[in-house]
Amino acid sequence: MDMDYKKIELLLEKYWQAETSLEEEKALRDFFSNESAIPAHLLPYRAIFAYQKSYQQVGLGEEFDNRMLRLVEQKPVRMRVVSWRMRLIPLFKGAAVLAGIVLLGNLAQWTYRSSDQIDYDYDCYVDTYDDPEAALKQVSSALQIVSEGLSKSALHEPDSTVVQTVVE
Amino acid sequence: MRRWLICILFLIPFAVHAQDFVSLLMEECKADTNLHCVTISPRMMEEIASERNLVDTTLQTLIEDLRSMRLLTAVRHLPHYFRQAERVANLPKHRFEELSSSRLNEEKHRILIRRKDDRIVELVMFAQKPDQFIAVDFTGDMSLEFITRLRQVIRMEGTPD
Numbered sequence: 001m002d003m004d005y006k007k008i009e010l011l012l013e014k015y016w017q018a019e020t021s022l023e024e025e026k027a028l029r030d031f032f033s034n035e036s037a038i039p040a041h042l043l044p045y046r047a048i049f050a051y052q053k054s055y056q057q058v059g060l061g062e063e064f065d066n067r068m069l070r071l072v073e074q075k076p077v078r079m080r081v082v083s084w085r086m087r088l089i090p091l092f093k094g095a096a097v098l099a100g101i102v103l104l105g106n107l108a109q110w111t112y113r114s115s116d117q118i119d120y121d122y123d124c125y126v127d128t129y130d131d132p133e134a135a136l137k138q139v140s141s142a143l144q145i146v147s148e149g150l151s152k153s154a155l156h157e158p159d160s161t162v163v164q165t166v167v168e
Numbered sequence: 169m170r171r172w173l174i175c176i177l178f179l180i181p182f183a184v185h186a187q188d189f190v191s192l193l194m195e196e197c198k199a200d201t202n203l204h205c206v207t208i209s210p211r212m213m214e215e216i217a218s219e220r221n222l223v224d225t226t227l228q229t230l231i232e233d234l235r236s237m238r239l240l241t242a243v244r245h246l247p248h249y250f251r252q253a254e255r256v257a258n259l260p261k262h263r264f265e266e267l268s269s270s271r272l273n274e275e276k277h278r279i280l281i282r283r284k285d286d287r288i289v290e291l292v293m294f295a296q297k298p299d300q301f302i303a304v305d306f307t308g309d310m311s312l313e314f315i316t317r318l319r320q321v322i323r324m325e326g327t328p329d
Contacts, residue, residue, distance in 0.1 A: 120187070139231060
């Protein structure tokens with residue numbers, strides 16, 4: 001046993017001189033981690049080599065490997081058959097947008113034109129007279145006014161270009 | 169985006185009511201107490217047209233073509249109201265066509281029509297006289313022949329001058 005300790009002491013001397021081989025260092029680590037009855041003068045070194053031994057056993061573990069493999073694993077490329085119909089879908093979408101714009105334009109134009117084609121909103125009309133005779137007098141008076149206006153002014157042909165006539 | 173489009177499509181049918189000239193002019197002169205408006209609605213016009221004791225047949229036939237009448241008068245700020253009326257008449261979206269116009273000393277007249285296809289649906293006259301601004305607006309189903317008949321001097325008993 002003393003012999004063994006002598007050998008360990010020699011190996012330690014070499015270790016501090018940085019002359020030990022990998023096998024010798026392994027022998028030192030094995031000794032300090034496995035030996036239960038270590039002489040008192042060698043005990044201070046135990047922590048160093050036991051730590052080295054335990055540190056060597058620290059690994060990334062299987063879970064780490066699996067995670068890395070999952071990350072680097074390439075996703076399978078799925079082949080998709082693109083039919084002509086699918087290729088034309090963007091074209092259809094564009095056509096639909098264009099049709100919508102044209103439809104809105106036509107509706108706006110129709111609304112603009114129909115302002116003359118729709119009946120007047122008579123709901124807001126409140127009769128000034130309850131008596132038809134008084135109303136008749138007012139209507140005939142108004143017709144007279146317009147008639148006079150027509151007589152005083154020159155009449156344009158409704159289909160011709162509108163030109164203001166000035167009668168001096 | 170789709171919601172907006174749907175809203176617009178729903179609102180379009182509500183925006184197609186046409187307004188007569190006097191209504192447009194009164195809208196321009198909101199809350200103006202100088203203006204006096206007389207309204208004869210289609211219901212009253214029908215009643216008048218069905219009056220049996222109308223002596224003047226020309227008047228009778230003219231009234232039969234009318235649906236409503238509005239008469240707007242003012243005795244102050246006459247040039248202002250005439251200008252406003254001209255502004256409304258010239259708005260392109262209402263598409264009033266000028267039928268005739270005159271200017272005699274201090275008197276100015278303009279007569280406009282609004283057409284639906286080949287029929288006249290509105291006849292408007294507005295004038296600036298020395299002491300009065302007047303706008304007369306008839307709606308109905310009129311023709312050029314109606315205008316010709318109207319040009320004849322209308323005189324009937326009891327008609328105020």
